[in-house]
Amino acid sequence: MRATPWRRIPSHALLALVLLAPFQAKAFEPQEGGAAIYAKRFNGRPMANGRPFDPAASHAAHRHLPFGTVAEVINLRNGARTRVVISDRGPFTPGRIIDLSPRSARELGINGVGRVEIRPVVDSD
Numbered sequence: 822m823r824a825t826p827w828r829r830i831p832s833h834a835l836l837a838l839v840l841l842a843p844f845q846a847k848a849f850e851p852q853e854g855g856a857a858i859y860a861k862r863f864n865g866r867p868m869a870n871g872r873p874f875d876p877a878a879s880h881a882a883h884r885h886l887p888f889g890t891v892a893e894v895i896n897l898r899n900g901a902r903t904r905v906v907i908s909d910r911g912p913f914t915p916g917r918i919i920d921l922s923p924r925s926a927r928e929l930g931i932n933g934v935g936r937v938e939i940r941p942v943v944d945s946d
Contacts, residue, residue, distance in 0.1 A: 854918030856894065856937040858926040868909035875922070882909035882920040883939070891942045894919065896929040898936065903928040 859882075863874045870888045874880060886892065890907040905925050912920045919939055921931065929935065 851938055851940045852918050853897070853936070853938045855914075855916045855934050856919045856921055856926070856929075856931060857912060857914070857917055857934045858923055858931065859920055870908050872908065874909070877924050878922055879903065879905045879925050880908040880922040881905035881925060882911035883907045883918070884910060884912075886941060892919075893940045893942055894921070894925065894929060895938045895940070896931060896935055897938055899930050901929045904942065 859874065859876065859880075861876075864876050865873050868874050868880065868882075881892065881894070883890075883892070886907045888907055891904055892907060893902055893904050895902050903925050905919075905921065909920070912918070917934070919937065921929070926932075926935075929937070931937075
């Protein structure tokens with residue numbers, strides 16, 4: 822009897838595909854919610870990806886998007902847009918979906934907390 826392609830894949834890999842597929846599908850849908858700015862006390866501290874936080878870079882924290890994901894963030898109040906790289910985990914405040922570096926928040930015109938839409942950028946290569 823000839824083995825099917827599924828029989829060649831280790832069972833733990835199949836289990837991971839089945840369990841993680843719903844989360845990966847949801848992760849790339851646009852999201853709306855609150856955005857806040859990183860506090861100054863985080864400047865230079867390591868982010869969840871291990872690199873130091875640079876307030877002049879376009880870093881952002883998101884709870885679920887993979888590190889390195891480029892996302893377009895749109896301020897729903899004024900229509901301003903910027904791109905950020907997901908480099909950290911958070912925010913952990915109810916109602917917020919992203920924490921922005923001071924540079925990114927300034928580009929969006931956010932001074933404290935603002936309402937935004939996040940759209941992960943998918944390469945078309």
